[in-house]
Amino acid sequence: MKAIIIEEYGDASVLKEADVDVPKIKADQVLLEVYATSVNPIDWKIREGYLKDGISLDFPIILGWDAAGIVKEVGNKVTSVKPGDRIFTRPATTSQGTYAEYVPVDESRLAKLPDSISFTEAAAVPLAGLTAWQCLFDFGKLQKDQKVLIHAGSGGVGSFTIQFAKHAGAYVATTASEKNKALVHDLGADQFINYNEEDFEKVLSNYDLVVDTLGGDILDKSMNVLRSGGKLVSVSGQPDQEKAKQKDIEADFLWLRENGKQLAEIASLMESGKVKSVIGSYYPLTAEGLKEAHQLSETGHSKGKIVIEVKK
Numbered sequence: 001m002k003a004i005i006i007e008e009y010g011d012a013s014v015l016k017e018a019d020v021d022v023p024k025i026k027a028d029q030v031l032l033e034v035y036a037t038s039v040n041p042i043d044w045k046i047r048e049g050y051l052k053d054g055i056s057l058d059f060p061i062i063l064g065w066d067a068a069g070i071v072k073e074v075g076n077k078v079t080s081v082k083p084g085d086r087i088f089t090r091p092a093t094t095s096q097g098t099y100a101e102y103v104p105v106d107e108s109r110l111a112k113l114p115d116s117i118s119f120t121e122a123a124a125v126p127l128a129g130l131t132a133w134q135c136l137f138d139f140g141k142l143q144k145d146q147k148v149l150i151h152a153g154s155g156g157v158g159s160f161t162i163q164f165a166k167h168a169g170a171y172v173a174t175t176a177s178e179k180n181k182a183l184v185h186d187l188g189a190d191q192f193i194n195y196n197e198e199d200f201e202k203v204l205s206n207y208d209l210v211v212d213t214l215g216g217d218i219l220d221k222s223m224n225v226l227r228s229g230g231k232l233v234s235v236s237g238q239p240d241q242e243k244a245k246q247k248d249i250e251a252d253f254l255w256l257r258e259n260g261k262q263l264a265e266i267a268s269l270m271e272s273g274k275v276k277s278v279i280g281s282y283y284p285l286t287a288e289g290l291k292e293a294h295q296l297s298e299t300g301h302s303k304g305k306i307v308i309e310v311k312k
């Protein structure tokens with residue numbers, strides 16, 4: 001099968017097209033024929049070797065951990081899907097990623113995909129959508145009428161976080177740049193803060209929850225907009241626990257967990273038109289396509305999700 005692999009860590013030039021064996025599946029896995037995948041910052045962070053101490057993968061590595069497609073084969077313990085079913089998934093972080101025509105997927109990490117959702121829309125969801133969901137609901141326990149600040153509302157994670165928070169009945173403020181103002185309002189944001197012109201810390205106060213995807217100073221300053229007893233979750237850095245204690249807030253780093261049941265809940269929100277994927281760019285499954293897609297993601301200024309079309 002065709003796959004885009006890396007045989008060493010490095011810049012985008014290490015991405016190569018290769019002809020590799022179709023993966024073998026275990027009893028509790030399905031073999032997914034991939035129609036679309038998407039690029040997330042973790043892909044190029046692993047490619048560069050930045051995460052090698054925490055995520056140790058054997059070369060050659062097929063990067064990519066989002067996919068939508070059709071079940072080709074099922075292991076003998078699989079009961080929820082059959083060959084021919086449309087599914088989407090955030091598979092486990094292994095060397096057999098989704099920049100490929102086929103990928104093995106654990107049954108617990110997939111969800112069925114309603115016919116009304118295209119493979120490209122679906123491939124944009126799993127990693128970013130699950131992260132958004134787990135920040136707001138598993139960690140944040142977000143309630144109706146609460147106030148949430150979502151950083152980088154125009155990004156992959158942020159664009160889903162805004163929509164889920166609005167669906168839960170929260171008041172949403174988000175940081176983004178001027179070019180993305182219309183987008184974040186369209187997604188439902190109540191308050192737009194242009195991060196180039198305004199300091200969110202001076203504009204907002206008494207918030208119940210902050211979802212941080214940027215880390216560093218932004219993570220640190222985010223503590224100042226929370227009420228006593230408020231919560232801060234970051235997917236990009238470790239909050240200062242001493243400062244959190246002084247401010248009487250709960251602050252933590254979250255690493256997403258693959259979860260087919262939550263994906264099914266997201267699929268039903270998409271099916272009913274309450275949530276949509278924001279796709280800023282499409283590339284083909286070629287070494288050149290992936291190089292360009294990685295370089296765009298690495299700028300930190302891509303809009304919504306970057307989708308890779310594997311099969312049309």
Ligand SMILES: NC(=O)c1ccc[n+]([C@@H]2O[C@H](COP(=O)([O-])OP(=O)(O)OC[C@H]3O[C@@H](n4cnc5c(N)ncnc54)[C@H](OP(=O)(O)O)[C@@H]3O)[C@@H](O)[C@H]2O)c1
Pocket residue numbers: 040041042127128131151152153154155156157158175176177178179180195213214234235236254255256297300301302303304305
């Ligand atoms: N821990 C986990 O499990 C987990 C899971 C998912 C993601 N993450 C991490 O979370 C981060 C975000 O992921 P992502 O997929 O959402 O990234 P992304 O799609 O690449 O984010 C890009 C967006 O960030 C916006 N942005 C950049 N600088 C900003 C600033 N100073 N203030 C507000 N917005 C800003 C950009 O808007 P402009 O173009 O307008 O600047 C752009 O739309 C990454 O570091 C990723 O690795 C971690």
